[in-house]
Amino acid sequence: MDKNLKRMATMQRLQVTGLELFYRNGYYNTSIDDILKELSLSKGAFYHHFDSKEDFFVQIIQNLVVRKMYTMLIEPIEGHENSLELITNCFENALETAVHNELDFGFILGNFISEFNGKNPMIMKHLSDILKIWEVNLVSVIQKGKFNGYIDRHVDSEGVAVFLISSYMGIRTFMVENTPSARKYRFMIQLRQYFKSIAAKKEIV
Amino acid sequence: MDKNLKRMATMQRLQVTGLELFYRNGYYNTSIDDILKELSLSKGAFYHHFDSKEDFFVQIIQNLVVRKMYTMLIEPIEGHENSLELITNCFENALETAVHNELDFGFILGNFISEFNGKNPMIMKHLSDILKIWEVNLVSVIQKGKFNGYIDRHVDSEGVAVFLISSYMGIRTFMVENTPSARKYRFMIQLRQYFKSIAAKKEIV
DNA sequence: TTAATAGTAGACCAAGCGGTCTGTTTAAAC
DNA sequence: GTTTAAACAGACCGCTTGGTCTACTATTAA
Numbered sequence: 001m002d003k004n005l006k007r008m009a010t011m012q013r014l015q016v017t018g019l020e021l022f023y024r025n026g027y028y029n030t031s032i033d034d035i036l037k038e039l040s041l042s043k044g045a046f047y048h049h050f051d052s053k054e055d056f057f058v059q060i061i062q063n064l065v066v067r068k069m070y071t072m073l074i075e076p077i078e079g080h081e082n083s084l085e086l087i088t089n090c091f092e093n094a095l096e097t098a099v100h101n102e103l104d105f106g107f108i109l110g111n112f113i114s115e116f117n118g119k120n121p122m123i124m125k126h127l128s129d130i131l132k133i134w135e136v137n138l139v140s141v142i143q144k145g146k147f148n149g150y151i152d153r154h155v156d157s158e159g160v161a162v163f164l165i166s167s168y169m170g171i172r173t174f175m176v177e178n179t180p181s182a183r184k185y186r187f188m189i190q191l192r193q194y195f196k197s198i199a200a201k202k203e204i205v
Numbered sequence: 206m207d208k209n210l211k212r213m214a215t216m217q218r219l220q221v222t223g224l225e226l227f228y229r230n231g232y233y234n235t236s237i238d239d240i241l242k243e244l245s246l247s248k249g250a251f252y253h254h255f256d257s258k259e260d261f262f263v264q265i266i267q268n269l270v271v272r273k274m275y276t277m278l279i280e281p282i283e284g285h286e287n288s289l290e291l292i293t294n295c296f297e298n299a300l301e302t303a304v305h306n307e308l309d310f311g312f313i314l315g316n317f318i319s320e321f322n323g324k325n326p327m328i329m330k331h332l333s334d335i336l337k338i339w340e341v342n343l344v345s346v347i348q349k350g351k352f353n354g355y356i357d358r359h360v361d362s363e364g365v366a367v368f369l370i371s372s373y374m375g376i377r378t379f380m381v382e383n384t385p386s387a388r389k390y391r392f393m394i395q396l397r398q399y400f401k402s403i404a405a406k407k408e409i410v
Numbered sequence: 411t412t413a414a415t416a417g418t419a420g421a422c423c424a425a426g427c428g429g430t431c432t433g434t435t436t437a438a439a440c
Numbered sequence: 441g442t443t444t445a446a447a448c449a450g451a452c453c454g455c456t457t458g459g460t461c462t463a464c465t466a467t468t469a470a
Contacts, residue, residue, distance in 0.1 A: 002437090010448090024323055026233070028231070032427085041449090043430090044450070047430080110375070114319050114381070117381045118230070118381075119230065156394065159391035160395060163391070166378075167371050167375050169375040173318055174370055176323075177332070186367045187371060189364050190399075193360070193402055194368075215417080215418095236457060237459090246418080247418055247419045248418095248419080248421095249417080249418045249419050252460080257458080258459090
């Protein structure tokens with residue numbers, strides 16, 4: 001095989017498995033040997049491709065996490081239809097994959113933020129940046145919703161974004177603890193309730 | 206000093222410092238030596254009082270965390286006044302202590318749940334129990350609010366509780382990441398907005 | 411005063427960690 | 441075919457971890 005392709009393939013395999021394990025067991029609780037064992041690779045291979053465990057993790061964030069974030073939580077809410085409906089569907093889908101215990105990149109962020117908070121400012125910076133992307137996109141979608149007449153013009157777009165991100169990260173933590181499907185269901189109903197309250201009041205003019 | 210008093214005092218000191226460090230650095234990332242160093246105590250002292258690190262942690266949960274949970278998040282919302290107002294004030298206060306980086310026991314729970322999820326079912330059970338206490342109390346307060354005419358009788362009390370716990374744990378994670386005070390402010394406004402939407406509609410009869 | 415025991419100190423251990431280093435295999439370049 | 445460098449294997453190192461064990465000290469009961 002072409003050397004460069006082989007390099008890419010190995011790095012990709014390491015990163016995918018790495019994220020999987022970091023997600024399941026946490027960063028500090030996952031050893032490099034754990035990842036290597038899963039792939040039947042050696043220390044030599046790992047340190048040939050990555051400088052350190054930290055460098056490895058940062059690359060995972062920048063490659064896998066950012067990309068998935070876009071496809072799961074950002075792209076689905078872009079468009080010119082009803083913003084609130086788009087966000088609702090997006091959350092619905094994201095939480096549904098979470099019910100089935102698949103990788104959920106909104107949740108991953110929250111998890112890692114708790115883990116690295118106060119310990120590794122450099123990694124925190126990277127996590128913050130991604131969260132910021134999500135936040136900025138939410139704000140702009142909400143503002144679009146105001147212009148399009150779907151959302152009440154008096155609401156604070158920034159505030160809604162903060163509230164949405166919070167409740168999403170929160171329900172995800174709460175879902176791992178017990179009865180994920182039932183909690184998702186209840187959560188979505190209350191989210192719709194909240195959305196109704198910030199929707200534009202019809203024909204008051 | 207009386208031996209039994211001394212025993213209690215040492216155990217208490219260990220637990221308080223232990224919780225502090227576990228909260229700041231995580232359970233797996235805090236060594237027993239870290240705690241011992243802080244108090245200038247030895248391994249001998251520790252293992253004379255506790256069977257293991259795990260046993261130590263469980264005792265912290267059962268003593269400190271449960272108690273603080275009551276004083277911070279449960280007792281403040283008991284009473285016969287407007288439930289929604291009580292909860293609002295309670296969240297306001299709890300988040301304010303969080304802004305000042307003090308121990309926040311609602312957040313502690315969320316943090317530990319992420320950390321132990323899938324790793325230590327026994328500890329997860331203990332954390333779940335505490336969360337359940339919070340949840341049950343919220344539900345009963347909300348139901349009281351319905352009876353008292355403060356909350357719309359059609360809302361799902363269980364759902365509201367899920368939504369509240371989620372958003373609380375979520376905003377706490379989000380607050381550690383950046384500008385805690387501003388985010389708290391924005392969050393509270395949206396929470397009030399949500400509360401308004403589930404409040405009993407006045408004199409429609 | 412003495413015997414017994416709770417409390418404490420800290421050397422020690424095996425296991426696991428991130429990371430290094432040397433040697434071997436593999437594949438592209440000539 | 442030979443050379444060269446990338447890809448990989450795995451022994452090894454220094455350090456930290458949770459936990460044990462033996463010895464010393466302080467306190468209480470007799």
